[in-house]
Amino acid sequence: MTIETHGYTFHLLPEKALFLPHERLLVIADVHLGKARHFRKEGIAIPADTQADDYLRLAALFEKVNPAKVYFLGDLFHSTYNHDWINFSALIQQFPSISFTLIKGNHDIIDQRLFDDISVSVLDTLETTNLLFVHDVPDERPGDKLVIAGHIHPGISLSGSGRQSVTLPCYYKDGNVLLLPAFGKLTGLYKMPHTQRSQVYIILPDEVCPLPSPVR
Numbered sequence: 001m002t003i004e005t006h007g008y009t010f011h012l013l014p015e016k017a018l019f020l021p022h023e024r025l026l027v028i029a030d031v032h033l034g035k036a037r038h039f040r041k042e043g044i045a046i047p048a049d050t051q052a053d054d055y056l057r058l059a060a061l062f063e064k065v066n067p068a069k070v071y072f073l074g075d076l077f078h079s080t081y082n083h084d085w086i087n088f089s090a091l092i093q094q095f096p097s098i099s100f101t102l103i104k105g106n107h108d109i110i111d112q113r114l115f116d117d118i119s120v121s122v123l124d125t126l127e128t129t130n131l132l133f134v135h136d137v138p139d140e141r142p143g144d145k146l147v148i149a150g151h152i153h154p155g156i157s158l159s160g161s162g163r164q165s166v167t168l169p170c171y172y173k174d175g176n177v178l179l180l181p182a183f184g185k186l187t188g189l190y191k192m193p194h195t196q197r198s199q200v201y202i203i204l205p206d207e208v209c210p211l212p213s214p215v216r
Helices: 034-042 052-065 082-095 112-117
Strands: 003-004 007-015 017-020 023-026 069-072 099-103 120-123 131-133 146-149 154-159 167-173 175-180 198-203 207-210
Touching: 017 052, 023 052, 052 082, 112 120, 154 198
Parallel strands: 023 069, 069 099, 099 120, 131 146, 146 175
Antiparallel strands: 003 007, 007 017, 017 023, 154 167, 167 175, 167 198, 198 207
């Protein structure tokens, strides 16, 4: 699915990531690596390898898109340092031609020196002429820029006959804010309102589809 806004072409990928082809820039939000091990540390019975698929999905996405740059829009890791850091470091080393940047989220508390050791830049925000990359949407938004953010884990509920309903991940655009879906496997969904103002792009296994605006 392709959209154009603020002078850019954006590819909304079914892999739950945003790609800017002109910049060869891949943007990924809310991976939450290490969450399974964090749960286990807190006494919640969950297999330690629950998130192994996230690393495979990331590697497959890097190979498919072949980006020059990757921005992680916060909450790359869910908690403090654990064994998942070793897996992440190995993944980064597989792709030496890619420049990686973490835009810090509320869960990103791992010592920045560890990121420095594997040449991953860490920033609070990243701003260009027309775009502002952040983890969470700021209270004061730059009116002339498109704010690209994560944090919310947007989802949309669809209802059918027989009281059937399903909530699916989505890309969600409201004015000058574009919310990205959570990439990580162990992440929930926050049900977003579907209004005349919003633009919703539903994520299906192999495609992204626009959701028609609701009838007034």
